[in-house]
Amino acid sequence: MSVYNIAMLQIDIEFGKPEENRKRVREQFDKIGTLTPKPNIVLLPELWDTGYDLTRLEEIADREGEQARELFRELAQQYEVYIIGGSIANRKAEGTYNTSLVFAPNGEVVHEYSKVHLFRLMEEEKYLQSGEAIESFTLDEMPAFLQICYDIRFPESIRKGALAGAEVLFVVAEWPNPRLAHWRQLLIARAIENQMYVVACNRVGSDPNNTFFGHSLIIDPWGEIVAEGGEGEEIVVGTLDRTLVEDVRRRIPIFADRRASLYTL
Numbered sequence: 001m002s003v004y005n006i007a008m009l010q011i012d013i014e015f016g017k018p019e020e021n022r023k024r025v026r027e028q029f030d031k032i033g034t035l036t037p038k039p040n041i042v043l044l045p046e047l048w049d050t051g052y053d054l055t056r057l058e059e060i061a062d063r064e065g066e067q068a069r070e071l072f073r074e075l076a077q078q079y080e081v082y083i084i085g086g087s088i089a090n091r092k093a094e095g096t097y098n099t100s101l102v103f104a105p106n107g108e109v110v111h112e113y114s115k116v117h118l119f120r121l122m123e124e125e126k127y128l129q130s131g132e133a134i135e136s137f138t139l140d141e142m143p144a145f146l147q148i149c150y151d152i153r154f155p156e157s158i159r160k161g162a163l164a165g166a167e168v169l170f171v172v173a174e175w176p177n178p179r180l181a182h183w184r185q186l187l188i189a190r191a192i193e194n195q196m197y198v199v200a201c202n203r204v205g206s207d208p209n210n211t212f213f214g215h216s217l218i219i220d221p222w223g224e225i226v227a228e229g230g231e232g233e234e235i236v237v238g239t240l241d242r243t244l245v246e247d248v249r250r251r252i253p254i255f256a257d258r259r260a261s262l263y264t265l
C-alpha cells in the first residue's frame with residue numbers, strides 16, 4: 001500500500017484519572033468510525049491515561065500496560081486500523097516507564113518503545129524509568145520510527161531510524177506552551193533532514209502546571225505541512241503517500257552523499 005489515511009486524536013486529558021481518559025478515548029473512536037475516507041492509522045498523544053500526575057504513579061499507572069493493551073486490542077479490531085497508542089504510564093516491578101504501544105488491525109502489538117530521553121522540566125527523571133532501546137519497525141509494509149515528545153530534540157536518534165529505512169516518523173507528545181515555535185520548527189527540520197513524513201500528535205487543555213497548544217502536524221518529506229490542528233480538541237486528518245518519500249530521496253540524494261566517516265560521533 002502506498003497511501004495511508006491518518007487520524008490524530010488531539011484530545012484533552014483528565015489529570016490523574018485513567019478511567020475517565022479511557023472512556024474519552026472510546027468516545028473518540030466512535031467518531032473515527034464515521035470519518036470518510038476511513039483512516040488506516042490512528043494516533044494518540046503522550047501519557048493520555050494519567051497525564052503528568054507523576055507523584056501518584058504508584059497508585060494510577062497501568063500494570064504492564066494491561067488496561068491499554070485490552071482497550072487498543074479491541075478498538076484496533078473493531079475499527080480495522082493501526083493504532084499508534086500515544087504513550088501510557090506503564091508500571092513494572094522496577095518502576096514506571098513512559099511507553100508507547102503500536103497495534104495492528106488484528107489487535108496484535110507490533111512495536112513497543114519506552115521514552116529514552118526523560119524531560120527534566122517536567123521532572124520525568126524523578127518519577128520515571130528511561131527506556132534503553134530505540135528500534136525501527138514496520139507498519140503494514142511501511143518502514144517506520146516512533147519517538148516521544150522531548151526525543152525530537154535529539155536528531156541522532158531519528159537519523160538512526162532514517163538510516164534503517166524509515167519513511168515515517170510518528171511522534172506522540174504533551175508539548176506545552178510557550179514552546180510552539182520549537183515544536184513546529186523541530187518537526188519540520190526532522191522531516192526535511194531525513195526526507196521522511198513526520199506525523200505528530202499533541203494534546204490540548206491544561207494540567208496544574210502547564211497549558212498545551214495542540215498543533216498536531218503531518219509534514220511531508222519536502223517539509224510542507226499536509227495538516228495542522230488548532231488549539232482545541234479535534235481529530236486532525238491527512239494523507240501520507242509513500243511515493244513522495246522516494247521522489248524526494250531521488251531529487252536530493254542525501255543518504256548517498258553523506259560523509260559519515262567524517263562526522264559520526
Ligand SMILES: O=C(O)CCC(=O)C(=O)O
Nearest residue numbers: 119149150174175176179
Ligand atoms: O522539549 C520540550 O520543550 C517539551 C518536551 C516535553 O514536554 C516532554 O518530553 O514531555
